[in-house]
Amino acid sequence: ELKVEQNPLFLSMQEGKNYTIYCNYSTTSDRLYWYRQDPGKSLESLFVLLSNGAVKQEGRLMASLDTKARLSTLHITAAVHDLSATYFCAVDGGTSYGKLTFGQGTILTVHP
Amino acid sequence: NAGVTQTPKFQVLKTGQSMTLQCAQDMNHNSMYWYRQDPGMGLRLIYYSASEGTTDKGEVPNGYNVSRLNKREFSLRLESAAPSQTSVYFCASSEFGRGSAEAFFGQGTRLTVV
Numbered sequence: 001e002l003k004v005e006q007n008p009l010f011l012s013m014q015e016g017k018n019y020t021i022y023c024n025y026s027t028t029s030d031r032l033y034w035y036r037q038d039p040g041k042s043l044e045s046l047f048v049l050l051s052n053g054a055v056k057q058e059g060r061l062m063a064s065l066d067t068k069a070r071l072s073t074l075h076i077t078a079a080v081h082d083l084s085a086t087y088f089c090a091v092d093g094g095t096s097y098g099k100l101t102f103g104q105g106t107i108l109t110v111h112p
Numbered sequence: 113n114a115g116v117t118q119t120p121k122f123q124v125l126k127t128g129q130s131m132t133l134q135c136a137q138d139m140n141h142n143s144m145y146w147y148r149q150d151p152g153m154g155l156r157l158i159y160y161s162a163s164e165g166t167t168d169k170g171e172v173p174n175g176y177n178v179s180r181l182n183k184r185e186f187s188l189r190l191e192s193a194a195p196s197q198t199s200v201y202f203c204a205s206s207e208f209g210r211g212s213a214e215a216f217f218g219q220g221t222r223l224t225v226v
Contacts, residue, residue, distance in 0.1 A: 004154075031213065042202065042219045043155075048212040088154060090215075097162040098143045098208035099170065100215060102154035 002027045002093040006103035013079045013110050021106045023072040023089035031092035032072045033100065034063050036085045043088065047074075079110045114138050118203050118218035125193040125225045133188040133221050135203030143208040144186035145170075145215065146178060148199040155202060161186055162208065193225045 003026040013019055023032070031050055035043040047056045049065035049072060056063050060083065062075045072089055086107050090100040116137045125131055137144065142163045147155040147170075157170030161180040175197060177189045186205075190197060200222050206215040 009152075033214065043217045045214055045216070048214050050212060090155075092213060097160060097168075098206045098213045098215065099145065099157055099160055100147075100155070101171075102147075102156070104152060104154045 002029070002091060002101045004089060004091050004101050004103040006087075006089055006106050009104055009106060011106055011108045013076070013108065015080055015110055015112055016078050018078065019076050021074040021076075021087055021089075021108075023074070023103055025070050025072075025089075025091045025101075027093060028067070028070075029091045029093055030067055032065050033090045033092070034072070034074055035088045035090065037088065037105070038085050046087075076108075079108075081110045081112065084108055084110045116203055116205055116216050116218035118201075118221050120221060121219060122222050123224070125190070125223065127194060127225060129193050130189065130191050131193065131223075132190075133201055133203070133223075134185070135187065135218060136185045137203075137205040137216070138184065139205060139207075139216065140183070141205035141207045141216075142183070143206050143213075144180065145204045145206075146176075146186070146188045147202045147204065148172065149202060149220075150199050158188065158201075190223075193223075195225045197223065198225045199223060 034046040047063040052067040145160040146158040159178040203218040204215040
């Protein structure tokens with residue numbers, strides 16, 4: 001059974017600081033996704049990571065994938081208030097017809 | 113572009129009542145999914161349909177049924193609602209087997225069972 005664990009689950013940051021969210025998963029997979037969710041809203045796709053060593057950046061967010069370590073990271077650089085949201089990683093467990101197993105989510109709050 | 117559309121957005125049911133959540137996508141995707149979201153647990157897969165004409169159970173299928181009406185539409189039915197089914201339900205679609213298989217989500221249905 002594929003398990004996905006994120007940490008931390010809660011992250012309170014000051015504006016301008018850097019931090020990393022970690023996503024560990026339990027079985028082999030080459031497909032990992034990061035989503036953002038604002039309160040009461042749907043999930044917005046941030047990054048799609050499809051191979052070992054993949055790195056993608058968008059603004060102050062950068063995501064990477066290490067399939068050998070079964071680890072993905074979401075790095076936040078110089079946080080701003082607008083980044084406050086819940087972030088989920090999700091793993092496609094191989095030949096599973098696109099079924100996703102999600103982490104618990106990281107609630108990020110950025111303070112002035 | 114509408115993407116994935118769910119109806120209704122909010123619903124309150126009494127225990128034992130039934131209802132159907134509707135989902136439609138206009139991206140010509142083959143695969144569709146129903147997830148539920150509960151606090152602190154991320155999203156969990158209820159049922160999925162890999163392609164038109166097929167459906168299969170996910171992680172938490174008990175108490176639910178689904179119908180893949182056509183390529184565009186995938187409905188989720190609660191036959192006899194229970195308070196444990198109070199949750200936010202998300203429908204998603206993807207083009208599994210091609211490219212990134214990125215999943216796109218609807219706006220969600222917030223269901224309360226009293």
